[in-house]
Amino acid sequence: MSKIFVDACLGKETPYTPVWMMRQAGRYLPEYKEVRAKAGDFLNLCHNPEMAAEVTLQPVDIVGVDAAIMFSDILVVPNEMGMELKFVKGEGPVFSNPIRSQEDLDKLSAGEATANKLTYVYETIKIVKEKLADDKALIGFAGAPWTLATYMIEGQGSKTYNISKKMMYSNPELLHNILAKVTEVVKYYLLKQIEAGADVVQIFDSWASAIEPSKYDEFSWKYMVEIADFLKERHPEVPIIMFPKGVAAFIERGLVYGNFDVFGVDWGTPMALAKEKLGNRYVLQGNMEPTRLYSKEATKECVSSLAELMKDGRHIFNLGHGILPDVPVENAKYFVNLCKELSKR
Amino acid sequence: MSKIFVDACLGKETPYTPVWMMRQAGRYLPEYKEVRAKAGDFLNLCHNPEMAAEVTLQPVDIVGVDAAIMFSDILVVPNEMGMELKFVKGEGPVFSNPIRSQEDLDKLSAGEATANKLTYVYETIKIVKEKLADDKALIGFAGAPWTLATYMIEGQGSKTYNISKKMMYSNPELLHNILAKVTEVVKYYLLKQIEAGADVVQIFDSWASAIEPSKYDEFSWKYMVEIADFLKERHPEVPIIMFPKGVAAFIERGLVYGNFDVFGVDWGTPMALAKEKLGNRYVLQGNMEPTRLYSKEATKECVSSLAELMKDGRHIFNLGHGILPDVPVENAKYFVNLCKELSKR
Numbered sequence A, B: 001m002s003k004i005f006v007d008a009c010l011g012k013e014t015p016y017t018p019v020w021m022m023r024q025a026g027r028y029l030p031e032y033k034e035v036r037a038k039a040g041d042f043l044n045l046c047h048n049p050e051m052a053a054e055v056t057l058q059p060v061d062i063v064g065v066d067a068a069i070m071f072s073d074i075l076v077v078p079n080e081m082g083m084e085l086k087f088v089k090g091e092g093p094v095f096s097n098p099i100r101s102q103e104d105l106d107k108l109s110a111g112e113a114t115a116n117k118l119t120y121v122y123e124t125i126k127i128v129k130e131k132l133a134d135d136k137a138l139i140g141f142a143g144a145p146w147t148l149a150t151y152m153i154e155g156q157g158s159k160t161y162n163i164s165k166k167m168m169y170s171n172p173e174l175l176h177n178i179l180a181k182v183t184e185v186v187k188y189y190l191l192k193q194i195e196a197g198a199d200v201v202q203i204f205d206s207w208a209s210a211i212e213p214s215k216y217d218e219f220s221w222k223y224m225v226e227i228a229d230f231l232k233e234r235h236p237e238v239p240i241i242m243f244p245k246g247v248a249a250f251i252e253r254g255l256v257y258g259n260f261d262v263f264g265v266d267w268g269t270p271m272a273l274a275k276e277k278l279g280n281r282y283v284l285q286g287n288m289e290p291t292r293l294y295s296k297e298a299t300k301e302c303v304s305s306l307a308e309l310m311k312d313g314r315h316i317f318n319l320g321h322g323i324l325p326d327v328p329v330e331n332a333k334y335f336v337n338l339c340k341e342l343s344k345r
Helices: A004-009 A030-039 A042-047 A049-062 A076-081 A102-106 A111-115 A119-131 A145-154 A162-170 A172-196 A213-234 A271-278 A290-294 A296-309 A329-342 B004-009 B030-039 B042-047 B049-062 B076-080 B102-106 B111-116 B119-131 B145-154 B162-170 B172-196 B213-234 B271-278 B290-294 B296-309 B329-342
Strands: A067-069 A085-088 A092-095 A137-143 A200-205 A240-244 A262-265 A283-286 B067-069 B085-088 B092-095 B137-143 B200-205 B240-244 B262-265 B283-286
Touching: A004 A200, A030 A042, A030 A049, A042 A049, A042 A085, A042 A119, A049 A067, A049 A119, A076 A085, A076 A111, A076 A145, A076 A172, A092 A145, A102 A172, A111 A172, A119 A137, A119 A172, A137 A145, A137 A172, A145 A162, A145 A172, A145 A200, A145 A213, A162 A172, A162 B290, A162 B296, A172 A200, A172 A213, A200 A213, A213 A240, A262 A271, A271 A283, A271 A296, A290 A296, A290 A329, A290 B162, A296 A329, A296 B162, B004 B200, B030 B042, B030 B049, B042 B049, B042 B085, B042 B119, B049 B067, B049 B119, B076 B085, B076 B145, B076 B172, B092 B145, B102 B172, B111 B172, B119 B137, B119 B172, B137 B145, B137 B172, B145 B162, B145 B172, B145 B200, B145 B213, B162 B172, B172 B200, B172 B213, B200 B213, B213 B240, B262 B271, B271 B283, B271 B296, B290 B296, B290 B329, B296 B329
Parallel strands: A067 A137, A137 A200, A200 A240, A240 A262, A262 A283, B067 B137, B137 B200, B200 B240, B240 B262, B262 B283
Antiparallel strands: A085 A092, B085 B092
């Protein structure tokens, strides 16, 4: 049975434009909160394939999206490379020993051997695939090397990324060494997700916009291209989605080479501009402002205009960033149904 | 004596391209930290004209910038409208009673009477002007109504601005009422800064990029245009700088009407793109990535390329965001000297 989501990623014609939501397995769902409470620590939930599979499947059943995205966190990668990770309430993720020197970096493991440690992720994928309806797709994912590196260097989330960027300008060699080492893990990590059953993979460059435009290719984009080439050589049939958040300014500069199928458009980028600059090169995913979900009227205004703009296809509906925890489930369902209805061909 | 900075703002030819730095009166200067320690609380420093004037003048004397910017904080405006303001260590500014309803808003004062309460700001300006060399300019400033409103609504800094944006989509009337009331204060606040001696004023829309492109005009830009019209009617000779951070994506959309003289370009926007889209309409200010200041080499790379790109003038050197507290003073001096040297005509 063909999967509408996979077909849409590959630019094939579909009966309607498929839809999913970033962070769709999350706190706005009471069912998620129940499982989360049982798991205790957030990382416990990532490490428990049965529970992770359960929350992965919830939005498909409850909200009706066309694709599930495996429940996990991008930081399991540096964690398995040897960095101690804690989720501190109110502060978010914290690495107690951030990477500030070549010696720090040398202590970390890398390559296929490290990717092999992430068995709980591959196990989650296998369980989900057993239970997922044939016409629904499963998305695997990883953080972009740059985004992972910022956490590894800063030790936690940052407003200014000034430690990472001090390194970028004062010691670019060390930063490249970190990026290269992370890239080697992410390649095998995504490959093994595909081998476990992921139908599509997405690379999240959440902190893309922390790099000034003239340095973005050197410190982020080219590493993602390397990952895509590695995967496409082995699995040309598996679509790759690239989501570099906040790089509207780069579109003009033509940073569009690379073996990706889908370009995720954040809500800060007008879809009309993305279509004009990238629409021929990639299928576009996105990009409703997530806070519009608080209001059905605001949701309708946006979905209608996206449906009209993208009526010729090469589009996947999504939010332009993650769904917020206090959005009513009813509004999420309304969004998903409306996308399908207004894009029916 | 003519002021090179004012001339440059008005697009006149100048012997070199003038330079200043956002947050130039700040923690990277040991002399600032001394005064700050004497003042105790951050707000005390804003409220004390003698001390505020002293730190305003420091970067002119120490680093050699062409313009001083009065030391203050954008949040003194909502503070004087009646909102209790505290600077909490590690959290930043906090309003204990955020505005969530029309009743909350009705309790606040507004208009010229509220602007009259900010005497300590006008007093600071007068003291600075007495001491500032004739060829140097003094910049006054205010926060944009949208940026001020987000603090007033959220009660503190926010990553997602979801309370403000829930209001934008669910109760736009209330948000407009807040914005209109703030606008009425900012108009008179900037007018009185000019009357006290400010040579130029800058409006900071620091959270411009929190609004999706299709809503930016309605909820932010048009209010700033209203302020500019009000000021230009009374003081056409005083240049107005607009700094809407992170709106690279909008440039394409042509949001360029309004009575502003200078457009501040953040570091996320390539200057070449800004020049192409806005260079004929505005003098451009900016836009070196602030973390480049950690490295003289990285500073030189950027200043050289900006000097070359903007060699025909209509430019003011600056950072694309505020200087960071741990930048060496020596590097700041290097930046300022280099800008002057490489732009000599």
